[in-house]
Amino acid sequence: TQLLEQSPQFLSIQEGENLTVYCNSSSVFSSLQWYRQEPGEGPVLLVTVVTGGEVKKLKRLTFQFGDARKDSSLHITAAQPGDTGLYLCAVGGNRDDKIIFGKGTRLHILP
Amino acid sequence: DSGVTQTPKHLITATGQRVTLRCSPRSGDLSVYWYQQSLDQGLQFLIQYYNGEERAKGNILERFSAQQFPDLHSELNLSSLELGDSALYFCASSVEARPSNYGYTFGSGTRLTVV
Numbered sequence: 135t136q137l138l139e140q141s142p143q144f145l146s147i148q149e150g151e152n153l154t155v156y157c158n159s160s161s162v163f164s165s166l167q168w169y170r171q172e173p174g175e176g177p178v179l180l181v182t183v184v185t186g187g188e189v190k191k192l193k194r195l196t197f198q199f200g201d202a203r204k205d206s207s208l209h210i211t212a213a214q215p216g217d218t219g220l221y222l223c224a225v226g227g228n229r230d231d232k233i234i235f236g237k238g239t240r241l242h243i244l245p
Numbered sequence: 246d247s248g249v250t251q252t253p254k255h256l257i258t259a260t261g262q263r264v265t266l267r268c269s270p271r272s273g274d275l276s277v278y279w280y281q282q283s284l285d286q287g288l289q290f291l292i293q294y295y296n297g298e299e300r301a302k303g304n305i306l307e308r309f310s311a312q313q314f315p316d317l318h319s320e321l322n323l324s325s326l327e328l329g330d331s332a333l334y335f336c337a338s339s340v341e342a343r344p345s346n347y348g349y350t351f352g353s354g355t356r357l358t359v360v
Binding site for chain 2: 167169174175176177178179182222224226232233234235236237238
């Protein structure tokens with residue numbers, strides 16, 4: 135059983151459209167992170183959310199942490215081809231030191 | 246450039262062989278983490294070292310081992326390689342021992358192909 139479920143697995147949309155991807159779990163977390171990974175590269179941290187209900191914005195990207203700290207969403211406004219990549223959510227282990235990743239949403243923005 | 250250096254970038258080897266992957270963490274980072282990424286399993290945590298000591302262990306096979314040296318670089322040794330070991334292997338580093346709000350800094354990975 136995956137600790138973090140990300141949906142959708144794949145998303146292909148036209149440039150200029152809006153989209154939302156999700157990260158869900160049955161567990162409560164003290165914080166949650168979003169990473170973006172481009173082909174041939176390692177994941178790069180985009181944001182960390184720590185407070186239930188928290189909303190953070192990074193240019194056209196809006197991240198929200200659920201009130202119960204079990205889920206999160208990433209909304210992209212006016213998607214651009216440069217947004218193409220694998221979006222991963224991740225949480226710290228509650229009892230140990232590792233970070234656990236979801237399987238990711240593979241996003242492709244068509245020009 | 247993330248500051249985390251992994252070598253080699255690509256590796257092709259035969260089944261049954263042994264390989265060593267190398268990672269130099271970002272300057273000032275004491276923790277090194279190794280992850281395996283495959284299409285079906287995603288990013289799977291293998292092992293963590295903090296300041297030379299093993300700190301946490303994940304789904305690492307007995308055929309795999311790692312160590313962190315006094316200069317903080319780390320090596321991941323994979324032996325008796327099987328076709329299923331073909332994957333991307335990432336190293337990440339962080340300042341602290343425990344996950345923090347600052348997350349990890351990843352290297353560019355080593356793509357291992359076992360033929």
